[in-house]
Amino acid sequence: MTASKRNVYLKTIPLTEAVAKTQAALDREMLLRSEIVPTHEAAGRVLSEAVFAExxxxxxxxxxxxxxxxxxxxxxxxxxxxxxxxxxxxxxxxVNTGNPLPEGRDAVIMIENVISVDENTVEIETPAFPWQHVRRIGEDIVATELLFPQNQQISPYDIGALLSAGIWEVRVWEKVHVCIIPTGDEVLDFEKRPEPKPGQVIESNSQVLGAMARNLDCIVDRIPPVPDVPELLEKTVAEKLNDPYHLVIICAGSSAGSKDFTRATIAKLGEVVVHGVAAMPGKPSLLGVCKGKLVAGAPGYPVSAVVCFEELLTPLISWISRKPVPARPVVDAELTRKVPSKLGVEEFLRLSVGKVGDKYVATPLARGAGCITTMSRAQGVGRIPAQAEGIDQNSIVHTELLVEEKRLDEVLVTVGSHDNTLDILSDELMGLDTPMRLASSHVGSMGGILAIKNGSCHLAGAHLFDPETNDYNFPFIKKYLPDTDITLVNLAIRHQGFIVPKGNPKNIQSIKDIADGSIRFLNRQRGAGTRILFDYHLKEANISPASVTGYDKEEFTHMAVAVNVLTGAVDTGLGIFAAAKALDLDFVPLARERYDLIIPTAYLETPQVQAVLNLLQSPTFKARIEALGGYETSLTGTIMEPGIGLGE
Amino acid sequence: MTASKRNVYLKTIPLTEAVAKTQAALDREMLLRSEIVPTHEAAGRVLSEAVFAExxxxxxxxxxxxxxxxxxxxxxxxxxxxxxxxxxxxxxxxVNTGNPLPEGRDAVIMIENVISVDENTVEIETPAFPWQHVRRIGEDIVATELLFPQNQQISPYDIGALLSAGIWEVRVWEKVHVCIIPTGDEVLDFEKRPEPKPGQVIESNSQVLGAMARNLDCIVDRIPPVPDVPELLEKTVAEKLNDPYHLVIICAGSSAGSKDFTRATIAKLGEVVVHGVAAMPGKPSLLGVCKGKLVAGAPGYPVSAVVCFEELLTPLISWISRKPVPARPVVDAELTRKVPSKLGVEEFLRLSVGKVGDKYVATPLARGAGCITTMSRAQGVGRIPAQAEGIDQNSIVHTELLVEEKRLDEVLVTVGSHDNTLDILSDELMGLDTPMRLASSHVGSMGGILAIKNGSCHLAGAHLFDPETNDYNFPFIKKYLPDTDITLVNLAIRHQGFIVPKGNPKNIQSIKDIADGSIRFLNRQRGAGTRILFDYHLKEANISPASVTGYDKEEFTHMAVAVNVLTGAVDTGLGIFAAAKALDLDFVPLARERYDLIIPTAYLETPQVQAVLNLLQSPTFKARIEALGGYETSLTGTIMEPGIGLGE
Structure with missing residues (x-):
């Protein structure tokens, strides 16, 4: 683990330059050949030569x-x-439609305009003009004329034109054959349905990249993971450089670590063209040419691997196969919070995008390159240019959509406190006749109120208890949203308490036990209703936060707290019963509280909010909430008024 | 052929109503079941139930x-x-990336910031903050939490999340199985590579609809054409109503003609739900439900069949398979000419769309429902609403794009005279590193000049001879485009003459022979340079147009004239040598002329025009023009000045 053992990146270069350098190093004519396929199976293929009508x-x-x-x-x-x-x-x-025009005739009169007199006689009341309702020879296609130029991608419509012109087979460019080689001692082959132990991860990048390559109409093979043995990797890659492969992707090992052998392998078998790109995620991308074939080293982190594929391999595969690079639809969206960024690096930001009121709003998702779910949850991707140090809150970000623009009308944007019933809500919304996607950001109850103030969500989940009035949420709405007309609707009453390991080994019975110095506690983030609740109970019990070990350790969701308890990373944390139950942990109740939805009254009639309000009346939905445990639905769907409290 | 033998349409209804009626008549839960597939093969599939992380x-x-x-x-x-x-x-x-954090540690310092002192000692100059460069348990996915809701379509990214969460297989909705049944006595099975005789057509709709269905991820089978025998059709459809098919499409026979048996077949096997929609093309569409399966009758005309599929079957297939209906990107484009339309019918207009200057321009393509090539040539589709009587020239038409919006930057829009070298140009443009698509409308030389005036094309092809000045095009440009700065570039010099059958059976030697009454002539449309040339030569020879049989019969291209000569529909027409040669016809020369490109100087530097100007200098391109025969390239690519004539 000394610097000398490590690789050093080549100069990191912008993405477009990396693509251009690789194109220059490849001989496309030698790499991809043409082949003949039957016309009726040619949809999506690209003609390698012009086609003239027969x-x-x-x-x-x-x-x-x-x-x-x-x-x-x-x-x-x-x-x-x-x-x-x-x-x-x-x-x-x-004549019937399609019949040849009899010799000497030059017009057709529609049957609707013909009066039948007898078997051999008709009458008409309107004259025909020449060539009326006649399809003339070659009206659509003239034999020998150019039907399609070279490099035209064949659409379903084109198949009709080709067959009508008597073209039974066409010469097209081969499909790009891709071999994906996962690597790493620590990766487990998903095919074996493994159970990962600490230090091990399930290999999935090969399947993500494979599916993306198939979406580009590539033929993809993937082999089982190759361990971190340089000779073995070299032997494997060398084998795959033979036909039929045009592109070999080595997953992971492209970085500059002591166990990263991809670069050395490419250098040994050919030439490294690019090592390191000025992009984040995606920096440790490798591109090389070996025996005329394109060889890529994709970074190990899932989001980095995706950026490597989308920004480098997609343009290269498109260029090799003579297709235009797929372009995503773009909208301008208002960024809901400031995002700093490193100068000199183009940063890709996964964004949750929805339409709130008249504008698109985009909320940045977790930026870790390891967070594969952020790709799933994103509706868009924003680029922070290399020369920018970030993007300010409320400024406009040019957003490349991962969904059709129209689909953004079917996204319900919620920002605020996390609750497990939101999962149920999300699933039920997708079961509607017009499915509605729930895009939820978990930034705590106070974060939700700020998002409402900022106009960046349709509704916010909150469970803010005010000891003075013994009421929920209203005092906070009055204080922070004095100018907004709000409708408050209850989602559920829920039970908060200490999540503890099965059997409660540290015997935690009340809040006093948390502060005895021996308990490793895990807190929620500032602004979370659960943290405010915890602070309130600490104060009631006269306990100083400083005496709670781990008061400064923060997590963002109940489930994250529970999983930390499960793995023994901490002894306990405050959270909802449902989170403890989900992971088969024990639960020491502390309080019941109201979890409400804060809805700007102006959005009440939007399809997104209407879908939620209807669901809140559904007995099925309520039954699913109750089944989670630790919830009561006595107020679910009811419009709240100040002073109701828990409705008892 | 009397009215009594014919079917009568049910009330024609709007498309959305037709879809809604059919949805109401189908039991979707019974029609499509769920199945289990391996996660890594599930890209594009739709989850039939929520997935929770393992x-x-x-x-x-x-x-x-x-x-x-x-x-x-x-x-x-x-x-x-x-x-x-x-x-x-x-x-x-x-530690290396991915290693478990050793017990008691809570931060990682990057190797770049670590100074190695000896094997067991390092130095650091910056403190670490807690959880720095640490991926915490459950940071990405927490076991038991909702990973994806029901009805989510699985993206490549989602596969990574699923495998990482230990989900090896997923329950998804079946793919929609489609059986396509072509019908008709007159249709020839393309599989047999037939040569159509008059009255026969090559069956291709089944392949167009099949490719479209596959694009929606359906599994498609197609059987050979069934002749117009009602019993046979009924037997065939009844068979296909069994598993595995969810949808049976009967091609042709859906109209109200005496040989249209589709409606009766559906009525016999189940229920006709829709017969006739208020759309053009596409009116004779049929929808029915038989044994719980969806049965459709697609019209025989190719464009009608496409409209039937896209406007009725696409939404129905999407609904059955729980996917959103694909939405095309939309742009506003200026219509280059007036389009009348029938009140009460929603009309679909295929449009050639390009970006000229700062605006999108859309030129309507041929409207015949039989013209399958217009679907291939269109970049967009416009809708004329049922309540409109048409769209005026230069008004804005909401255009649904058949290509990505970005691709419109790669369309060269040319309007004007037809010439066979444009085919070569089109092919060469598509062979460039950045392929450029040629969208050309053939409306004659004068039509091209008007298009330039209207700002609706990048360039116009013209070959207008002015006898007074003995020059080409300039006198017309001066007269009709006095305020536009034009650059005129020669494409080629070409030979015009009489296209006659092989062996010249009527022994046409000069223009005098055309007017002897026995020759059936075919003219070009008004405004065509070739017609102006013909008129000039008639005048020179003192021949009255009235004495030319067929002077009023018009075609729009040289090739269309040639094909009419080939089939014996006419004896001769004026056209270029290349058209005669292409169809192996004979040619009686009449004149040489200059075919130039009229280019607004303002567009000279656009990528579209630059691509053309570069090609005009290419020896390969010139050689391909010469190889057509009847062309000279001595002026090709040269900027024309008034008075050059043929440059001799």
Missing amino acids: YSSPTFHSAAMDGIAVTAKETFTAREGAPLRLTKDESYEP | YSSPTFHSAAMDGIAVTAKETFTAREGAPLRLTKDESYEP
Whole structure:
């Protein structure tokens, strides 16, 4: 673990430069060949050469309507009220749509405008003009003309044109074949359905990158993880550089650590073109060319690996396969909080995006490169340019959407306190006829009130107890949201208490036991209702926060507190019963409290809020809440007034 | 062929109403079941139930960086210039990214900030704060918490979250299985690579609809065409109503003609829910429910079938499979010409869309429901609402894009005279490093000049001969574009003449032979340079247009003229040599002329025009033009000045 054993990055370069350098180092014509495929299986493929029509379409003048074929100039005398009588075979022939126009005829009269007199006689009251309702030879396609140019990606519509023009097979560029090689001593093969022990992680990046590559229409193979043995990695990569692969992705080991062998492997088998990009996450990305093939080293952290794929490999795969680089729809959204950023590095920010009132709002999600769920939870990605030191709160961020813009109308944005019933709410919302996605940020009750003030959410969950009035939330709304018309609706009454290991080994019975110095406590973050509750009870019991070991250790959700208790990292923390029950822990009750939804009255009629209000009346929803344990639904869905307290 | 034999449409209803009626008639829960699939193969699938995490991630406090693990409070005295010395095992342990944090440690210092003294000693100059560079237990995922709600479509990112949470398989909604049944006596099975005779067409709709259904992730089977025998159709459909199909699409036969059996078939096997929608194209669409399955009758005309699929079946398939209906990106574009429309019917208009100057411009493509190539050529679709009688020229049309908005920057919009070299240009443009798509409308040379005036194209092709000055195009530009700064660049010199059948059976030698009464001539449309040329030569020879049989019959392109000659529909027409050669016809030369590109000087530096100007200098491009025959490239790429004529 000394500096000498470590790799050193090549100069980190901007992403576009990294792509351009790699394109320059690759011979695309040699790398990807063309192949012939049947036309009807060619949707999505890219033509490697121009296609010219074999047949015309139509190949004959044909009737475009059911009716009679006539010679236009013989019908000119027909008038409303002065019908013209026509005789079959002599002056008309019946035709169905698609029939060839009989010799000498140049117009069709729709059956709706033909009066049948007898088997061989009809009358018309309007003249036909020449070529009326006739599809003329070559109207759609003329034999020998260019049907599609080279490098056109074949759409479903194009298949119809190709077949109609008598093109049964087409020459297209091969699909890009990708081999993904996970590496690392610590990674467990998901195929074996492992149970990770400390120090081990389940390998999943290969499947994320694989699915992304399949979305680009690549053919993807993945092999089981290769341990951190340089010779083994080199042997494996060398093997995969043979046909059919155009691209080999080595997962993890691309950094500059003492166990990162990817760079050395690429250098040995070919040339390292890029090592290190000026991006965050994604910095430890590697690109190289070995035996004419593209070889990439994707960072081990999931979000870094995704950025590496989307910003480097997606443009390169698109370029190799002659497709345009997929472009995401972009909207301008207001950032709900300040985000600092490092100068000289382009930063990618996962954003939870929704439409609140007339504007799009974007809330930055956790920035850790290890947080794969933030990619799942994000509706968009923002870029902080290399030359910026961050983005201020309420400023506009150019947001690349991960969903269609229209879908943002179906996102309910909630910011505030965390509660397990929000999970149930989220699931029930997605079960509606028009599914509604819940985007929730857990920043505590006070954070929710600030978000309402800032206009950055549809509603906020809060459970703020005011000892003076013995009421919930209203005193805080009055103080912090004096100018906003608010409707307060109860979600549930819930039980708060000390989450302790099974059997309560430290025998915690009341708040006094927390401060005996031997208990490792885990607190919630400032502004969390649970922390305010804890402070209130400490004060009531005359206990100083300084005497609580771990008072300064903070977590953001009940579940995070519970999982710390489960693993023995702490002895206890204050949280809701549902969190203890979920992880089969014990629970020492401290208080019951009201968890309400703070809703700006202006948003009451929005589809997002209406969906929630309807669900709060649903017996199924209430039953699911009760089933969690530690909840009461006696007030659920009721509009709160000051002074109700717990409604008892 | 009497009215009594024909079906009658049910009341035609708006598209949204047709979808709603069909949803009401279907039992979605019975129709589509759920199934279990391995997580790593689940990208794109929709969860049929909520997923809760099995494992936390990380499952342990772990190092987020390579470096040393320390206890934060033991490092508080470290300062720049006053390094703190730490001893291995006693006050630090080396860790690599991902390693579990050793017992008692609560922070990691990056290797870059650690000064190695000897094997067991390091120094630091900055204190660590608690939990610095540590990924805490459950930071990303907490066991038992909701990972994803029901009806969430699984993204590649989600696969990473699922595997990390120990979810090896997921319950998802089945894919929608579709059976497509082409029908009709006149249709030829493309699988047999047929050569259509008059009255026959190659069946291709099944493949267009099939590819569209696959794009919605359906599993699609298609059977060979079924002839127009009601009993046979009924037997076939009845068979396909069994598993595994959820949707049966009958292609063609959905109209009200005497040979349209689809409606009767559906009525016999179940219930017709919708027959006839207030849309154009697409009116003769049928929707029914048989044995709980959705059965659709798609119209026979390709564009009608596409509208039926996109406006009726796409929302229904999405609804059945619990996915949001795909929404196209929308831009506002200026319509380049007036489009009338029928009141009471929602009309779908295929549009060629490009960005000219600062605005998007949209040119309506041919409106025939039979023109499948217009779907291929369109970049967008406009809707004319049922209550509108059309859209005026230069008014704004809300355009649903068939391509990403960004791709519109890569469309070169040309309006004007048709020439076969434009095909070569189109192909070469798509071969560039940044491929450029040529969107060309053929409205004749004068039409091109008007488009330039209207600001609706980047350039216009014209070959307008002015007998007074013996010059090309300039006199017309001076007259019609007096206020526009124009750069005129030659594309090629080309040979115009009479296109005649092989062997010239009518022995046409000069323009005098055209007017002898026995020759069936085919003219070009008004405003076409070729028509102006013809008129000039008629006048020179003192021949009256009235004496030319077929002077009033118009076609829009040289190739269309040639194909009419080939099929014997006419004896001759005026056109370029390349068109005659392409169809192996003979050619009687009449004149040489200059075909130029009229370019507003303001657009000279746009990437679109630059791409063309560069190509005009390319020897490969010139060689391909020469190879067509009937072209000279002595002026190709040269900026024209008044008075140059043919440069001789």
